[in-house]
Amino acid sequence: MNYELYIFVIRNFKFVIKLIMILEIVSPEATLFKGEVTSVSLPGVNGSFQILNNHAPIVSILKQGTVKIAAPSFKFEKEVEDKFTRVNDQNYTLDIASGTIEMKDNKVIVLAD
DSSP states (O other), X not given: OXXXXXXXXXXXXXXXXXXXXXXXXXXXXXXXXXXXXXXXXXXXXXEEEEEETTOOXXXXXXXXXXXXXXXXXXXXXXXXGGGEEEEETTEEEEEESOEEEEEETTEEEEEEX
């Protein structure tokens, strides 16, 4: 499956849906990650939840746990690469102590401790 585009045809009309959103993870020390992702799973205070492309706007508090990131490719700065755990070529995780998340206009911002 091509993560960037999903194309389907209904009655000779072609529809293209982009399955990518922007994720930015910021800590007090540095920006840990900024890039295009297909999904992000987060440890919310009321339970884990997942955000996909075109999710409704949301602001939530995060508890200690693991942020799971899925993307077609990853590019990390050398200084922060060791904070992430590689699951496979398209999935990484990041352990956090707490944080806040905002999803708006297809951009997810995670402020993580």
